[in-house]
Amino acid sequence: MSARTSVARRTLATPLILSALLIVFALLAWFVGSKPFNQTIIDIFLRVILVVGLYIFVGNSGVISFGHAGFTCLGAYAAAWLTMPPMMKQTLLPGLPEWLTALQLPYWAGAGLAALWAAVWAALFGKILMRLSGIAASIATFAMLAMINTIYSNWEDVTGATSSVVGIPIVRTVWPYLIAAILAVFIAWAHAISRAGLALRAARDEPTAASASGIDLPRERLIAFVVSGAVMGMGGALFAHSIGVVTPDTFYLGLTFITLSMLVVGGMGSLSGAVIGVLFLSVLIQALRWLEAGVTIGASKFALPNGVQEIALGVVMILILARRPSGLMGNKELGWRRAGSVAPDVSGQKQPDLSKGVSK
Amino acid sequence: MRRLGADGVTVAFDGLTALSEVNLAVAPGRITGLIGPNGAGKTTLVNVLTGFQAPTGGAVTLDGTALTGLKPHEIRRKGIARTFQGGRLFRDLPVIDNLEVTGVGLGQSRRAAIAEAEAMLDWVGIAALADRIAGTLPYTDERRVAIGRALMGRPGYILLDEPAAGMSAAEAADLAALVRRIALEMGCGVLLIEHNVGLVLELCDHIVVLDSGAVIETGDPAAIRASEKVRHAYMGTAAEAQMPEGVA
Numbered sequence: 001m002s003a004r005t006s007v008a009r010r011t012l013a014t015p016l017i018l019s020a021l022l023i024v025f026a027l028l029a030w031f032v033g034s035k036p037f038n039q040t041i042i043d044i045f046l047r048v049i050l051v052v053g054l055y056i057f058v059g060n061s062g063v064i065s066f067g068h069a070g071f072t073c074l075g076a077y078a079a080a081w082l083t084m085p086p087m088m089k090q091t092l093l094p095g096l097p098e099w100l101t102a103l104q105l106p107y108w109a110g111a112g113l114a115a116l117w118a119a120v121w122a123a124l125f126g127k128i129l130m131r132l133s134g135i136a137a138s139i140a141t142f143a144m145l146a147m148i149n150t151i152y153s154n155w156e157d158v159t160g161a162t163s164s165v166v167g168i169p170i171v172r173t174v175w176p177y178l179i180a181a182i183l184a185v186f187i188a189w190a191h192a193i194s195r196a197g198l199a200l201r202a203a204r205d206e207p208t209a210a211s212a213s214g215i216d217l218p219r220e221r222l223i224a225f226v227v228s229g230a231v232m233g234m235g236g237a238l239f240a241h242s243i244g245v246v247t248p249d250t251f252y253l254g255l256t257f258i259t260l261s262m263l264v265v266g267g268m269g270s271l272s273g274a275v276i277g278v279l280f281l282s283v284l285i286q287a288l289r290w291l292e293a294g295v296t297i298g299a300s301k302f303a304l305p306n307g308v309q310e311i312a313l314g315v316v317m318i319l320i321l322a323r324r325p326s327g328l329m330g331n332k333e334l335g336w337r338r339a340g341s342v343a344p345d346v347s348g349q350k351q352p353d354l355s356k357g358v359s360k
Numbered sequence: 361m362r363r364l365g366a367d368g369v370t371v372a373f374d375g376l377t378a379l380s381e382v383n384l385a386v387a388p389g390r391i392t393g394l395i396g397p398n399g400a401g402k403t404t405l406v407n408v409l410t411g412f413q414a415p416t417g418g419a420v421t422l423d424g425t426a427l428t429g430l431k432p433h434e435i436r437r438k439g440i441a442r443t444f445q446g447g448r449l450f451r452d453l454p455v456i457d458n459l460e461v462t463g464v465g466l467g468q469s470r471r472a473a474i475a476e477a478e479a480m481l482d483w484v485g486i487a488a489l490a491d492r493i494a495g496t497l498p499y500t501d502e503r504r505v506a507i508g509r510a511l512m513g514r515p516g517y518i519l520l521d522e523p524a525a526g527m528s529a530a531e532a533a534d535l536a537a538l539v540r541r542i543a544l545e546m547g548c549g550v551l552l553i554e555h556n557v558g559l560v561l562e563l564c565d566h567i568v569v570l571d572s573g574a575v576i577e578t579g580d581p582a583a584i585r586a587s588e589k590v591r592h593a594y595m596g597t598a599a600e601a602q603m604p605e606g607v608a
C-alpha cells in the first residue's frame with residue numbers, strides 16, 4: 001500500500017508562503033520607517049487577521065456571516081477592560097466590577113483573553129445559529145451583530161455607550177501584528193486540514209450526502225464558528241491597541257462590508273484567497289489614497305478628485321467578480337507545485353495531474 | 361435476530377400517502393430487492409430507513425431496537441449506509457477525499473480514514489481514480505465511488521438507490537458482481553432498488569414489490585417472476601423486453 005504523505009506535510013506550503021508574504025510587508029514597513037506607512041501596514045495586518053478569521057467559518061461552511069464584526073467588537077472592548085489604566089477605567093467605565101477595574105494586563109495577555117471571551121460568545125450564539133442554513137443563517141448572524149452593537153452602544157457605564165473609550169495602551173511596532181496575522185493563518189490552516197475542516201467543506205456543497213456519511217453538520221459548523229470567533233476577537237483586541245480608541249460603530253456595518261468584500265474578492269473558499277484579497281485591495285486602496293492626496297510628476301501636481309477612491313474601488317471589485325465570480329484564487333491554495341500557476345477556478349473541468357506528484 | 365427492518369412504516373406528505381404500512385427486512389449477507397414503478401415510494405422508504413424522513417406511522421428497527429428520532433448521521437454511525445439516486449458526490453473533492461470524509465464522519469483520524477479509503481478503492485476496483493476530482497467523473501465511475509464511500513467503516517447494511525441507472529449491459533454486469541461481493545465478502549446486508557428488473561431477479565434472495573406506497577408482493581425471484589399481480593401492476597408487457605436485457 002502506497003503511504004501517502006501526511007495531510008499536514010502536503011499542505012504546509014500554503015501557510016508558509018502566506019507567512020512569507022506577510023513578512024515581506026512587515027520588512028517593507030521597517031525599511032521605509034515612516035510613521036504613517038507603518039500604520040498602513042499595521043492596518044493591513046489587522047485586516048488579514050479579521051478576514052482570515054471570517055474565512056475560517058464562511059470559507060469552510062459556505063454560510064455567509066454578516067455577524068463576525070460583532071466578535072471583533074467583543075474582543076476590542078475586552079482588551080479595553082483588561083489593559084486600560086485603572087484610573088481611566090474608574091472615570092470612563094465606572095460600571096465595571098472592582099476586580100476588573102483593578103486589573104491591568106499586558107496587551108498580549110489581554111488579546112489572548114479577548115479571543116477566549118469572543119469564543120465563549122460564539123459558542124453561545126452558535127448553539128442556536130448553527131441549526132439554521134442558507135439565508136436564514138446569514139440573517140440571523142446579522143441580527144446577532146445588531147444586538148451586540150445595540151448593547152455596546154447603550155451600556156453606558158460598562159462600554160461608555162457611543163462615546164469613545166480612550167486610554168487603551170497603543171502598540172506601534174508592526175511585529176506583534178505580524179505575529180498575530182501569521183498565527184491567524186496557521187490557526188485557519190490547522191482547522192482547514194483537521195477532521196472538522198474536511199467534514200465542513202464536504203458538507204458545504206452536499207449537506208445531504210455529508211449527513212449520510214456520518215457527519216454532524218451543526219456540530220462541525222459550531223466548531224468553525226467558535227474558532228473563527230476567537231480569531232475575530234483577537235483581531236478586535238489588536239485593533240483597539242493599534243489606535244488606542246474604541247467605539248461600537250467602528251465594528252459595525254463598515255467593517256462587515258470591507259472584510260466580506262476582501263474575502264469574496266480574494267476567493268471565499270480559499271485561505272490564500274483571504275490573505276490575497278486583503279493584500280490586493282489594501283494596496284489598491286492605499287494607491288488610490290495617495291493619488292487623491294496628489295502626486296507630483298515633473299513640474300505639475302496631479303491629484304484625483306475626492307471620492308474617486310471609493311468609486312474606483314467599487315469598479316475594480318465588480319470587474320474582478322465579473323471575470324472571476326469565485327474570486328482571485330477560486331478554491332485553490334498557494335502551494336509549491338502550483339506557485340506561479342494559480343489557475344482560475346475551473347470546477348467541473350478536468351484537472352491536470354498537478355496533484356499526483358503531491359499526494360502519492 | 362439480526363436485521364434492519366421497516367415495521368408498518370407509513371409516510372403521508374400532506375394529502376399524498378407515499379408509504380402505507382410497509383414491512384420490509386434486510387438481513388446481513390443477503391441481498392433484498394425493492395422494485396416498483398416510478399413514484400412507488402422506494403426512495404421514500406430508503407429515506408425513512410436512514411433517518412432523512414420521519415415516518416408518520418410505524419418504526420424502523422435495528423436488531424429489534426427502534427431507531428426512532430435518530431438523525432441521519434447517527435443512523436449512519438450505527439452501520440446503516442446508503443447511496444443516492446443522483447450520486448451526490450462531493451464534487452470539488454478528489455475521489456479519495458470523498459471516501460475519507462465518511463471515515464472522518466465515523467470518527468476516524470484523517471490518517472486512518474485515508475488508509476481505509478485507499479484499501480476500499482482497491483477493493484471496489486477503482487484505485488486508479490483516487491486523485492481525480494469527483495465532479496469530473498463519468499456516470500458509471502461516479503456510482504462506484506458512491507458505493508465505495510458508503511462502504512467505509514464496513515457498515516452492517518447498505519441501501520443502494522438505483523445504482524445501475526443509465527448503465528450499459530456490460531457495466532450493469534460489473535456492478536452486479538460488485539453487489540454480490542458486498543454481501544458475500546463483507547457480510548453486509550444489501551437493499552437493492554433497481555428499475556432493471558433483470559438485474560434484481562438475478563441478484564436478490566428476496567424481493568419486495570411496491571406500488572403506490574403499498575407492498576403488493578414479496579417472495580423469491582421465481583415467485584416474483586410468476587406473480588400475476590406484479591406482472592399486472594408493474595411489468596406489463598414491457599417487462600418481457602426488459603428482463604433478459606441487463607443481466608447480460
Ligand SMILES: Nc1ncnc2c1ncn2[C@@H]1O[C@H](COP(=O)(O)OP(=O)(O)OP(=O)(O)O)[C@@H](O)[C@H]1O
Nearest residue numbers: 373376378396397398399400401402403404405445
Ligand atoms: N418530500 C416530499 N414531499 C411531498 N411528496 C413527496 C416527497 N418526496 C416524495 N414525494 C412523493 O412521494 C411519492 C413517492 O416518491 P419516491 O421518490 O419515493 O418514489 P420512487 O419509488 O423512488 O420513484 P422513482 O422510481 O422515480 O425514483 C411520489 O409521488 C413523490 O412525488
Ligand SMILES: [Mg+2]
Nearest residue numbers: 402403404445
Ligand atoms: Mg427513487
